[in-house]
Amino acid sequence: MGSIVGAAIVSHHPGLMQCEEFRVLQGAGADSDLIPGYARLRERIEKARPDVAIIFDSHWFTTGYHLVDGAPRYQGTYISDEMPWYLHGVPYDYRGHPDLALAIEAVSREQKGYNRVINHPDLGKQYATINLVKQLRLERSDTPVVTVSSCQNCDWRHFLKSGEAIAEAVRRSDLRVLLLASGALSHKFNPIDWKPKHPRIFHESNVSRPENIVSDKGAIALMEQGRHDMVLDRWQDEYRKMPWEAFGAHYLQMLGAMGGANCRARGVALSEYENARGTGNVHMWFDGGSSEATAKVAA
Template sequence: MGQIVGSAIVSHHPGLMQCEEFRRLQGAGEDSDLIAGYARLRERIAAAKPDVVMIFDSHWFTTGYHLVDGGARYSGTYISDEMPWYLHGVPFTYRGHPRLARALETASRARQGYVRVIDHPDLGRHYATVNLVKHLRLELDDTPVVTVSSCQNCRWEQFLQSGEDIGEGIRASGLRVVLLASGALSHKFNGIDWKPNHPRIFHESNVSSPENIESDKGAIALMAEGRHDLILERWDAEYRRKPWEAFGAHYLQMLGAMGGADCRAKGESLSAYENARGTGNIHIWFSA
């Protein structure tokens, strides 16, 4: 039987793809701790020995279906249409895992779900996937990667349901899988003319509002206790209103695969909580 052997919320923000010299300029002489956090996360992934890494991509917006990339291999040169002045010319080449992708669709169809496979050579990449492939060195390790979309016409419960379908597909596949929820927590950008509150741009006081900082830290504390049920209880009243990146699709799908409200996996912070253009970012690992 297949199993989930680890999972994580992982920041992918594009500033992390800039050179270290520039990151240190923004960090008042210090690098972002999210960079060191990638090294810590690489250690956890290596110890878990996955056959496949699955990325819930909070930038791949789809309509009508939760799509799963079913290609055998991806290669090209990435340029961001959001920030092409510095996130460009990124070469990538990594393996997919068509058998796992098909297993997810089969499980979802059996449950009357909406997870479907897409395999098209011209389908574009998104930096929520590419940045993790690069920073976690998945292409160097030749680790297969399967990406899952964020379907934008869904209620939050339906993200949980798609995650449940995905969990069933993983169990049917016979594979060891690590899940990565690629995205931020609160996701309100600072204005274009914003002035930093702290000279270290990454510093948490530069997140968009004190209320978002308080809410993010509250969620992080609940994750540390494994109380995902309490996060779900507060979703409509709090986390949906902030809101989280992709309205939390990346976290909710990951959590659905892990058992939803019954999941008690405790989160270990692998980085500091940091700002990125006003959004709240952190790496959090959940052991199987």
């Protein structure tokens, strides 16, 4: 029987792919704490010993289905169509896990859900996946990666259901699975002519709106307490309106796989809460098997 051995919300913001000298210059002499946060996260992953990582990609927008990338291998050179002037020429070469991808679709069909496998040689990648593959050294550890999209015509219940199908597919396998929700919390960019409020560009006071900071920190506090049910209770009235990146698809699918409102996995912040062009970012780790539903998966 398979198990979910750990999960994390992980920032992927492209500025972290710039050279250290440029980041320090931007940061008024202080680098982003998200960089050493990746090292802290790698330590947790090493202890969890996953056989495969599932990345919920908040940049891979799809319509009609939660797509699951099902190729056996991904190779190429990445260039961002969003920021090609510095995020370009990034080579990648990592394994997929077709069996798990197909199992997710099979369970979803049984449950009358919307998870479907796609395996096309010309399908491009997104930096929400590539940055994590690089920063978490999943290539180096030869850990297979399955990427799941953010379906833009879904609401929060659909994302939870997508995660439930993934959890059942994991349960039926013999795999130790790591879940990575790749994205920010509040995701409102600062205008192009914005002037920093704080000289350290990554500082939280440079998040686009004061109310977003308050809301993000409130969500982080609830996650630290393991009160994901309270996050869901506030979803439509607060977190959906901020809004979170990709409508929160990355977090919600991860949470659905961990038991949804029944999940009591306590979050551990592995970085400072930081700004990235106005968005609120943090790395947060959750141990596997911390809810009744997840415990059944991890048994």
